[in-house]
Amino acid sequence: xxxxxxxxxxxxxxxxxxxxxxxxxRLAKVLAPYLDGVDVDARLYETESRNIPYFGYGIKSFxxxxxxxxxxxxxxxxxxxxxxxxxxxxxAMIDTPTQLLDGVVETVxxxxxxHTLMLITKGDLLxxxxxxxxSGLAEHFSHIEIVAEKTEETYRTILLHYKxxxxxxxxxxxxxxxxxxxxxxxxxxxVYIPHAMTWEHERVDPxxxxxxxYFEMAHISELPGxxxxxxxxxxx
Amino acid sequence: xxxxxxxxxxxxxxxxxxxxxxxxxRLAKVLAPYLDGVDVDARLYETESRNIPYFGYGIKSFxxxxxxxxxxxxxxxxxxxxxxxxxxxxxAMIDTPTQLLDGVVETVxxxxxxHTLMLITKGDLLxxxxxxxxSGLAEHFSHIEIVAEKTEETYRTILLHYKxxxxxxxxxxxxxxxxxxxxxxxxxxxVYIPHAMTWEHERVDPxxxxxxxYFEMAHISELPGxxxxxxxxxxx
Numbered sequence: 001x002x003x004x005x006x007x008x009x010x011x012x013x014x015x016x017x018x019x020x021x022x023x024x025x026r027l028a029k030v031l032a033p034y035l036d037g038v039d040v041d042a043r044l045y046e047t048e049s050r051n052i053p054y055f056g057y058g059i060k061s062f063x064x065x066x067x068x069x070x071x072x073x074x075x076x077x078x079x080x081x082x083x084x085x086x087x088x089x090x091x092a093m094i095d096t097p098t099q100l101l102d103g104v105v106e107t108v109x110x111x112x113x114x115h116t117l118m119l120i121t122k123g124d125l126l127x128x129x130x131x132x133x134x135s136g137l138a139e140h141f142s143h144i145e146i147v148a149e150k151t152e153e154t155y156r157t158i159l160l161h162y163k164x165x166x167x168x169x170x171x172x173x174x175x176x177x178x179x180x181x182x183x184x185x186x187x188x189x190x191v192y193i194p195h196a197m198t199w200e201h202e203r204v205d206p207x208x209x210x211x212x213x214y215f216e217m218a219h220i221s222e223l224p225g226x227x228x229x230x231x232x233x234x235x236x
Numbered sequence: 237x238x239x240x241x242x243x244x245x246x247x248x249x250x251x252x253x254x255x256x257x258x259x260x261x262r263l264a265k266v267l268a269p270y271l272d273g274v275d276v277d278a279r280l281y282e283t284e285s286r287n288i289p290y291f292g293y294g295i296k297s298f299x300x301x302x303x304x305x306x307x308x309x310x311x312x313x314x315x316x317x318x319x320x321x322x323x324x325x326x327x328a329m330i331d332t333p334t335q336l337l338d339g340v341v342e343t344v345x346x347x348x349x350x351h352t353l354m355l356i357t358k359g360d361l362l363x364x365x366x367x368x369x370x371s372g373l374a375e376h377f378s379h380i381e382i383v384a385e386k387t388e389e390t391y392r393t394i395l396l397h398y399k400x401x402x403x404x405x406x407x408x409x410x411x412x413x414x415x416x417x418x419x420x421x422x423x424x425x426x427v428y429i430p431h432a433m434t435w436e437h438e439r440v441d442p443x444x445x446x447x448x449x450y451f452e453m454a455h456i457s458e459l460p461g462x463x464x465x466x467x468x469x470x471x472x
Contacts, residue, residue: 083307
């Protein structure tokens with residue numbers, strides 16, 4: 001049925017957004033003495049959005065945006081000791097052990113028994129590789145693709161490279177914007193597994209998903225059942 | 237003769253180290269009023285070396301190290317306006333047009349006529365892709381590999397992935413440490429084209445190259461001649 005089943009990584013296989021969100025809370029705490037009830041999160045998100053074309057995704061990009069936000073919001077009053085603290089937050093994020101989501105190991109092992117698995121993740125090269133190495137899951141993935149953005153073009157390029165028909169490609173992930181819609185748009189199949197925390201940047205307009213056909217499940221452990229049904233060509 | 241001819245990018249196809257070196261000079265200028273004849277470059281290199289395991293290579297990593305160095309060297313006296321200036325240096329680096337080295341276009345076009353070309357570069361995903369897009373050379377490369385480190389393991393993985401024998405693989409680059417020695421060590425062939433500027437981190441112990449067999453040329457335009465000779469199996 002599928003030549004390749006591909007998984008997103010952050011918040012599909014392991015916790016990620018929670019780490020960013022905890023760090024944002026630490027930033028707000030550092031800046032609190034300088035500010036009077038300013039919404040640090042909202043300003044940080046503005047800075048991040050503006051910086052993505054320059055710095056892309058990942059912890060380093062996030063850190064540079066935290067520093068810029070701290071300087072702007074405090075009108076330059078933030079001390080360099082506090083800026084060093086922000087850089088230390090980044091190192092702590094990088095040092096945080098990879099926390100696999102519930103049911104991931106069993107699911108990946110089960111699906112890998114019948115299919116070639118690929119990991120497709122965006123973000124920082126070194127950091128994503130490090131998380132995969134620490135996850136203990138690397139041996140189950142035949143192919144790893146770390147990409148700058150997940151667009152239709154990105155998926156088209158990957159399928160062309162691996163000589164796989166879109167119809168025989170299944171993508172599994174927690175982001176409608178990055179894992180589901182672009183895959184469906186190029187004729188592939190996709191499974192959407194919502195995560196409790198989704199970064200604002202990954203949210204989509206409900207109108208965009210109205211006509212998209214994809215599978216949705218509450219938990220990754222439902223995946224082997226779906227794949228089996230699809231392989232038997234049964235009605236879903 | 238070769239199934240794949242691979243090129244390094246930074247300082248092999250386009251200028252790179254000069255951009256870092258110019259930015260270091262700007263950093264030294266920003267810090268001069270705080271310091272009394274301190275060697276900013278040496279301290280920055282120490283910080284960079286310590287941070288590579290965390291942040292890897294590329295402009296964002298370099299920028300975080302510049303900020304840490306500025307804070308440490310000034311003992312916290314550096315103003316946040318000056319730190320913002322350092323972040324703006326990073327954006328200016330990213331905005332700098334890709335400056336191809338002399339003879340690169342002609343050489344790449346000529347070698348691409350008879351061989352499958354690959355680009356293997358380390359550093360930041362987004363930044364390297366942007367430089368390639370801007371270079372106008374992308375169409376000549378069948379495969380792009382952006383990697384976190386260039387070790388023997390990295391090259392082994394790439395060759396395995398593309399099902400290419402090491403003996404039928406030629407790597408061209410300006411770094412003995414990253415482009416030449418690991419390739420030769422796994423049985424591949426390599427061409428070393430020294431660049432006037434080499435980052436300290438890429439330097440190797442002369443003892444390490446004593447027994448390594450590789451080709452060396454002063455200019456990339458000599459490459460098509462070498463490849464042709466090797467294809468004709470002539471004595472070099």
